[in-house]
Amino acid sequence: MSKIPVIEIFGPTIQGEGAVIGVKTMFVRTYGCDYRCGWCDSAFTWDGSAKDKVQLMEPEAILNELLDLAGDNFDCVTISGGNPALIGESMADFVKLLHERGIQAAIETQGSRWQDWFYDIDVLTISPKPPSSGMVTDWEKLDDIINRLRLAGKAAHSLKVVVFNEEDFAYARNVHRRYPEIPMYLQPGNEDVTEPGDISARLLGRLEWLFNLVIADPAMNRVRVLPQLHALIWHNKRGK
Ligand code: SF4
Numbered sequence: 001m002s003k004i005p006v007i008e009i010f011g012p013t014i015q016g017e018g019a020v021i022g023v024k025t026m027f028v029r030t031y032g033c034d035y036r037c038g039w040c041d042s043a044f045t046w047d048g049s050a051k052d053k054v055q056l057m058e059p060e061a062i063l064n065e066l067l068d069l070a071g072d073n074f075d076c077v078t079i080s081g082g083n084p085a086l087i088g089e090s091m092a093d094f095v096k097l098l099h100e101r102g103i104q105a106a107i108e109t110q111g112s113r114w115q116d117w118f119y120d121i122d123v124l125t126i127s128p129k130p131p132s133s134g135m136v137t138d139w140e141k142l143d144d145i146i147n148r149l150r151l152a153g154k155a156a157h158s159l160k161v162v163v164f165n166e167e168d169f170a171y172a173r174n175v176h177r178r179y180p181e182i183p184m185y186l187q188p189g190n191e192d193v194t195e196p197g198d199i200s201a202r203l204l205g206r207l208e209w210l211f212n213l214v215i216a217d218p219a220m221n222r223v224r225v226l227p228q229l230h231a232l233i234w235h236n237k238r239g240k
Helices: 059-070 089-100 116-120 139-151 166-178 200-215 229-234
Strands: 004-014 024-030 055-057 076-080 104-109 123-126 157-163 184-188
Touching (some): 004 059, 004 229, 024 059, 055 059, 059 089, 089 104, 089 116, 116 139, 157 166, 166 184, 200 229
Parallel strands (some): 157 184
Antiparallel strands (some): 004 055
């Protein structure tokens, strides 16, 4: 069985973002990303700074570690990165193992790569990156991913855009206009992922700023604006 490069396994914790916000979940963070977002809050998953922490693990070993950490105190696993969509068959095997145990699989990816195992994910969040990231969206690729999910009647997928400035907001509006039937979440970006201490006042200020943009924009009548819930409680701490 092929292996998955894993850099972090932790939980249980509370999912702080997107469609499953507030849900108790374990996290599995894979190593490697095909993007280099300027504000990436998990650059250690690709910049080499934590390479010594990467373990190549078989799906069963990951499941065993989750069970060692939490026993039966979870029934959702969030697979994050990096970009977990860089991983092929071994991820399909891992998702199958979770389902055999009645555990849900949630995943977040930027929508730059397709994998057939997307069909099996219970909660799939596609999070295209706005201009402030410095990345350029491959719209053809994103259309292809959304169309495949649409044709498969895959209901539980959504879009999430992190917004740092008005240009990002215009990008989010374009994404929403392009895929109007897909539930869309907006989230204000955390402008300093290294700031120590309590950052909740700063984050709430940005949330209010984003609320006001959405309130004023008739093209955004159906989006949902959410905070990064975990960051309000645990701030910039890692592994939370
Ligand atoms: Fe970081 Fe995600 Fe961007 Fe990759 S896609 S660089 S993990 S923010």
